[in-house]
Amino acid sequence: AQRVTQPEKLLSVFKGAPVELKCNYSYSGSPELFWYVQYSRQRLQLLLRHISRESIKGFTADLNKGETSFHLKKPFAQEEDSAMYYCALKDSGNTPLVFGKGTRLSVIA
Amino acid sequence: GAVVSQHPSRVICKSGTSVKIECRSLDFQATTMFWYRQFPKKSLMLMATSNEGSKATYEQGVEKDKFLINHASLTLSTLTVTSAHPEDSSFYICSAIRRGIGYTFGSGTRLTVV
Numbered sequence: 001a002q003r004v005t006q007p008e009k010l011l012s013v014f015k016g017a018p019v020e021l022k023c024n025y026s027y028s029g030s031p032e033l034f035w036y037v038q039y040s041r042q043r044l045q046l047l048l049r050h051i052s053r054e055s056i057k058g059f060t061a062d063l064n065k066g067e068t069s070f071h072l073k074k075p076f077a078q079e080e081d082s083a084m085y086y087c088a089l090k091d092s093g094n095t096p097l098v099f100g101k102g103t104r105l106s107v108i109a
Numbered sequence: 110g111a112v113v114s115q116h117p118s119r120v121i122c123k124s125g126t127s128v129k130i131e132c133r134s135l136d137f138q139a140t141t142m143f144w145y146r147q148f149p150k151k152s153l154m155l156m157a158t159s160n161e162g163s164k165a166t167y168e169q170g171v172e173k174d175k176f177l178i179n180h181a182s183l184t185l186s187t188l189t190v191t192s193a194h195p196e197d198s199s200f201y202i203c204s205a206i207r208r209g210i211g212y213t214f215g216s217g218t219r220l221t222v223v
Contacts, residue, residue, distance in 0.1 A: 009150070034212075044202070044214040086152070094141045094206055101152040 023087030115215025
């Protein structure tokens with residue numbers, strides 16, 4: 001069964017400190033992995049996806065198939081990064097996303 | 110592009126009544142839409158997959174007679190919560206897939222059953 005685990009419900013860091021939001025998954029095949037962000041009172045937005053290997057707003061995530069992880073990282077946190085972050089995976093085709101429980105990132109000035 | 114409009118954003122209804130939530134793809138055609146339910150401080154739980162012109166596929170544990178899904182056109186899927194009870198109070202979110210862009214989400218509907 002597909003499962004996404006985000007072990008931290010809340011992560012608080014100081015502005016300028018590095019950030020790492022953990023995500024582990026269980027899936028028998030080769031899933032697509034995503035990070036979504038939800039700012040206060042806004043809808044879910046795609047932050048990045050592993051197949052594009054891009055950096056958005058300074059965030060990066062590397063898929064580690066050996067560790068079945070897709071941790072989200074940013075070297076220097078900004079106050080505007082405070083939000084809920086969801087890790088998600090999907091199978092191929094028009095299949096639904098499976099979400100982790102989310103991690104609330106709070107960046108303290 | 111790839112905007113999904115969800116309406117209403119908030120609704121309060123009396124126990125026993127029905128509520129309809131609409132999800133529209135504004136600038137693209139969506140053959141597949143998904144309905145999620147989000148509990149406080151918890152993840153998004155997939156309720157069902159809505160396919161245009163056919164019956165929705167419900168996840169295990171989701172009552173299809175209670176949560177009626179209709180996807181009659183390529184731009185509109187509706188979720189009707191029938192005979193609502195306080196335990197149905199939740200945040201409901203729809204999502205659609207746009208080819209080349211991926212998944213896009215509605216802004217959600219906060220349902221409160223009193």
